[in-house]
Amino acid sequence: MxxxxxxxxxxxxxxxxxxxxxxxxxxxxxxxxxxxxxxxxxxxxxxxxxxxxxxxxxxxxxxxxxxxxxxxxxxxxxxxxxxxxxxxxxxxxxxxxxxxxxxxxxxxxxxxxxxxxxxxxxxxxxxxxxxxxxxxxxxxxxxxxxxxxxxxxxxxxxxxxxxxxxxxxxxxxxxxxxxxxxxxxxxxxxxxxATRGARARIDYPGATLLAGIATGLVLVTSFGERWGWGSPAIIGLILATAALALLLLPVERRAAAPVLPPAMLGSRTVVFSSLIGFFANAAMFAVLVYLPTYLQIVHGVSATLSGVSMLPLVAGLVISQSLAGRWAAHAGRLRAILLAGLAANLAGLLLLGTIGGTTSTLVLSVYFLITGVGIGMVPMVVLTTVQNSVPAADLGAASAVVTFARSIGAAFGVAVFGTLLNTGFADRTRALPAAGGFDAARPDTIGRLPGALRETALDAFAHATAAGYLWMAPALAAGILLAVFLKPASRSSAGAAVATARVAEDDVRTDTGQADRDTGDKGPIAA
The missing domain is CATH 1.20.1250.20 (MFS general substrate transporter like domains)
Structure with a gap:
């Protein structure tokens, strides 16, 4: 050789x-x-x-x-x-x-x-x-x-x-x-x-609106429980975010180089894939953030040992990510991989919905492994599906759409599960006495209860955690439904469709931008 x-x-x-x-x-x-x-x-x-x-x-x-x-x-x-x-x-x-x-x-x-x-x-x-x-x-x-x-x-x-x-x-x-x-x-x-795309003015209005929408969504999900879901601050943020979202599409249609191209957002592949990423990440972070808490409070392990206990989940995640990537590369069966991953993730959530205060380490390891396999098969396949459906000039914007949806999904999942967990625990322990400073609204005060009462509170926290995962299951069911109707296209065909739609958009903007182009401008100013 x-x-x-x-x-x-x-x-x-x-x-x-x-x-x-x-x-x-x-x-x-x-x-x-x-x-x-x-x-x-x-x-x-x-x-x-x-x-x-x-x-x-x-x-x-x-x-x-x-x-x-x-x-x-x-x-x-x-x-x-x-x-x-x-x-x-x-x-x-x-x-x-x-x-x-x-x-x-x-x-x-x-x-x-x-x-x-x-x-x-x-x-x-x-x-x-x-x-x-x-x-x-x-x-x-x-x-x-x-x-x-x-x-x-x-x-x-x-x-x-x-x-x-x-x-x-x-x-x-x-x-x-x-x-x-x-x-x-x-x-x-x-x-x-580095290669430059088409020269155009930066879409400052679109970027500002998106930043405002993201700010509203993150603040609502991060502080909804702390400030009160029905408080004037949270309701005001929800209304303001909705108003900004309604303004976004008209602004992007007028932009010369929109941050989120309307033609791309009109693609069923992009929209469905982003929603799947949102739902999958919501479930994923509810698992990754709160399972260590369950292990530390209910099973009494340290932060380090809780991480060791999560190794089966990590193993399942890493192995399934690798296999899913290889299957997608050689077989091109992106939708089948998404369905399999979402189904395994849903099965993992349903299994986690059965955990209690005495669930053994072996049983938990099996549940964690199945959940990890499901988690690992979804996120990057979603991103690959979107990237293969748009032209090279839109790879950054397409990646940003998926990343944005996943980030909001993560914040949403953590916030919703946290609310479900705290509410469920408080409801199950209201009858317990405030012994030594125990507070039914704060699971970290369980240790202040005497023996038998502490065991009751630990069991209540375990069941509240399990109930939270059952409540999160419909999110993955929605992701499965979207994946059933997802039709991943080859990059060439999807890219051509988006390019054709862009030509139509350019024609719509011709009248408003012609004067600027005649004087050497690159297009109408985004407004």
Missing amino acids: SKAQQAPSPREGGVVAAMSALILAVLLAALDQTIVSTALPRIAEDLHGFDDIAWVSAAYLLASTAVTPLWGKLGDMFGRKRLYLASTTIFLAASVACGLARTLPELIGARVLQGVGGGGMIVLTFALVGDIVAPGERGRYQGMFGSVYGVASIVGPLLGGVFTDQLSWRWAFLINLPFGVVALAVAARALPA
Whole structure:
């Protein structure tokens, strides 16, 4: 065998290097969504801000979700590589600012900036995969990123606890710097040269409306229970968000380069896939966030051991992500994979709906494995389906739509499940005495109850957790129904359809934009 046959081609070596840098970047951005959760009590103590400590997590989620569509569109217009390097630089600079923060407002402000960078890193990474690999191979590579994302959701809180207990909570942020610099350097060399899309004015009105919609949705889901679902603040946010959503489509139709192209949003593949991603992520984060809580409270294990107990779920997630990517690449049966994944995820939720205070570790491991298999088969297949249905010029915007839907789904799932859990637990323990400070509205006070009463409360918390998963099951059932009617198209045919629709949109805008084009302008100003 010749040397040329033995060694990988320069292209293959470049893909490996680029993928390694992108995977590391996604790992860092995903970790920062969850790594601070176990560090929050110590942060509140050090920075004297218990009342506003929830904003440390909400600020990152809010910023990363709000900027996702804008990063995707700017990448389409000005080249994804340069935007990716810029977002990574912002993320690293903000990580240093978080680690050096002296007050809670400083930390919250730095977390906003970190979310701006992290949101760009994630959506541009998914779009860059579309640039680097062929459509038939995207599922396999996207599966790697999905595995990293899922693992980060579980490992994040564990790392946050280790840093807080052994070093300092500041290392939860500072650790990003050495790894991020390496990822940045490799990406600068290995990513394909940036290419610009059609020159046009940035759709500032559309981006502003989307940011407002994202802000409203995240605030409602993050603080609905804390402020009261029927409070004037939450109702006002819901109404304002709905009003902004009604304004979005007319604004985007008039934009020369819309952040969310109306033709793309008219694609059943894009819309159905995004909704499936929303429902799947809602269920996924309800599992990833609250199962460790169940293990720690009901089974009395430490945060570290709760993570070890979740390893069957991680194993199922990683294995199914890899297999789903390979099946999608070789068989092209995207809808079948989605249906299988959603069905396994639904089965996992129904099984988790049977857990109690005495459920054995072995039984829990089986349930976790089945749930992990279901979780792993869905997210990246959804993204691949959408990317294969749009032209290359819209890869960033299409990736942003799916990422946006998944982010809102995650926030929605955590908020709804948290409400179901707390309400269910409070209802089941109202008759228990307030022994030693026990509060039926706070599961963390169970330990203050004496023996027999404590066992009753633990059983109530277990059953409230199980009931919450049963209530989440209809979300996955809705995803299955959407997947049944999903018709993934080849990239060429779907791309041509979207391109044809765009031509029609351009014709509609001809009258209003002709004068500007005659004077050398690139199109009407988005308004």
